[in-house]
Amino acid sequence: MSENVENLLLEHLRHIRSRVDQIAEDVTDLKHRMTSLEHGMGLIKREIHFGDEVDARQQVSLDRIVERIERIERRLDLTS
Numbered sequence: 001m002s003e004n005v006e007n008l009l010l011e012h013l014r015h016i017r018s019r020v021d022q023i024a025e026d027v028t029d030l031k032h033r034m035t036s037l038e039h040g041m042g043l044i045k046r047e048i049h050f051g052d053e054v055d056a057r058q059q060v061s062l063d064r065i066v067e068r069i070e071r072i073e074r075r076l077d078l079t080s
Contacts, residue, residue, distance in 0.1 A: 073079050
């Protein structure tokens, strides 16, 4: 009887061990996927930051153009 109990316990322990191994593999896979997601988010943040810089430069250019037009209008006495 005791041998049957030992065999049963060993069988259960082997099953538990295999499940733990599978869970460890899954966690490793999830870690890799999270790292990829974090890298992708970093790239997206950089793209957004670059877009903000472009917008700021364009706004500065537009402001300069508006100032020049206003100066030209004043010189030509075109202001109303």
